[in-house]
Amino acid sequence: MDEHFPLEKTDRLVFDSYPVPVTIEQDNLNISLKKQDGLLAYYRECGREVVEKSLLADRGQLYLNPVEPINKPKELTPFFLVMLEQPLAVRPRENREITVTFPVEIASIFVGQGKSYTVLDVFSLVSPKYTLYGSPATGMLCRYWQSRVYAEPPETTFYLQGTMQVRVQNTTARWAEVTRMVFNAQDMKLFYDRHQVSMKGYMKILSDTTAETGFIEEHPKPAESIAKKSMDLFTSGKLLMAGPKMLMEEGI
C-alpha cells in the first residue's frame, strides 16, 4: 500500500485535471498515477475493487470526469430509470421543471501529449442496481435509481449524486401520475464543475401510461457555475442504434 500512497501531498476528489504524479483519497477511494519502473502506474482502489494499469507514457494529466451512470458493474444497458420516492401528480397541461437526483459515475481519463486520451477506468462510490422496465418478455433492462422530487436543485455530495432538472409537460387534459422516468443515457448531456454534476431532461406525458423522455443540451441551473460539458463516454464508442428520445410505453 505504501508503495502506491507515499506520505506526500494527497488531493481530494474534485472533477478536474491533476498533473502527474497524483494521489487522490476520498472516503474509501484511493487513486494514484505516478512513475514506477520507467512507466506510469495507475492504481485505483474503491471498496473491494482494485484496478491497476501501466501506461507507456512519460507525462500527461489525469482527468476525473463524471460520465453516464450506466457503466458499473459493467455495460449492460443504455437505459436509466429514476423511480420517484413518492408518485408525482401532474395537473392537465402543466409544464414545469422539477429536479431529481442521479448516481454519479466517474471516469479516470489520461490525457497525454498532443491531447490524445485514453479512458483508464470508470468507478463509482454508489452501489449500482438494475431493474426491468416492463414485463420479463417485453421489458427493458435499466440502471435503477430512486430519488425524491425537488422543486429546486438540492445540495448533494457531488461525487455521489448529481441533479437532473426535468421539464415535465402534461400534454393531456387529465391529471397524470408519474412514478418513474426512463431515459436513454446514450444521449445524456452531463455538465459539471469541480463540485457539481448536473443535466437537463424532459418528460412529455402523452397519456396515462405513455411518455416521451429525452435530454436537453443546455447548461443546467445555475448556468454560470456548471460550465463544462462532460465527455460522452457511452456514445463515443457506439453508434446510436435507437434515437436519443425514449418512449415510455410500459407505464409512467
Place this chain on the structure above:
Amino acid sequence: MIFSQVVYGDVTVLNILVAVLIFLVGIILSKLLALNLRRSFREKLSREHLELIVKVVSYTVIIIAVLLVLPQVGVEPSGLMVAGGIAGIAIGFASQGIVGNLLAGLFLIFERPIKIGDIVNIGDVIGFVEDIRVISTTIRTFEGLYVRIPNEKVFNDSITNFVANQARRFEYTVGIRYQDSAEKAIEIINSVLDQHPLVLVNPPAHAFVDELGDDGVNIIIRIWAPSTEWYGVKTELLWKIKCALEEGGIEIPFPQRVLWFAEKPPQEGN
C-alpha cells in the same frame, strides 16, 4: 490469337478469362468489404447486427459478380428466368437436403428465433450460437466444443433461447433449523439480495417459507437477474447467503432423526 479462339457458341477464351477475373474480383471485393466492415464496426455494433450486415453485403457483391459473369459465358440472365423453373425442379430433386437447409437458413436469418451470441438449447446441444450460415448453424458448447447443426434440424427442432427475454428467474432452497427465526432469516437474505447489483429490483426477488421439512424449515428464494448475467449471479449468491445467515446466528441444519427408546437404554458401566 489465342484470346479470340472460340470455346463454345460465341464464347471466346477472352470471355472466359474476363468471367474468371470478374468472379475473382467479386470474391476478393466481398472479402475485403467484410473485413473492413468487421474492423470498422466491431466496437460500435453488436456482433449479431454486424454479422447480418456483413453477410448481406458479401452475398450482394457475389450475386452482382455472378450476374456480370453470366453474359460473358454466354448465358443471358433473362434466359435464366425461363430455364430457372425447369432447372429448379431438377436441382430441387437432386439436392433436397441442401435446398432444405438453405431455405431453413434463410428463415432462421429473417425470423430470428436465435441470434449470434445467444445461449440456446437446440435438440440436445446447449451453448452459444457462433454463426448462422445459409446451410448450417454453429454452436460452441459450454465445454468449448464446436457443433455444426444443419439448418433444417435447427428449424424443425424445438429451440430454447435462454437469453431471448431480458430477465430470467432462478431459485434456491435454503434450510434453517426449527429453533431459528424464519423472519430473521428472510430479512438477512433480502439484505444480501439488496446489495447485489444484478439482482433486479423489478421483478422483485421473493423469499418465503415453503416447507416444514424433515430436518428443518425450507425457505425458497426466487431471484430475477439479467438473462445474460444470471449464471454468474446464481453461482455467486448462494455462498453469500449462507455466510450472511451464519453471521446472523442462523444455521443450515444437518439431517437429523429423533430416536425414542421403548426402554431406558443401559447406562455406561452397567
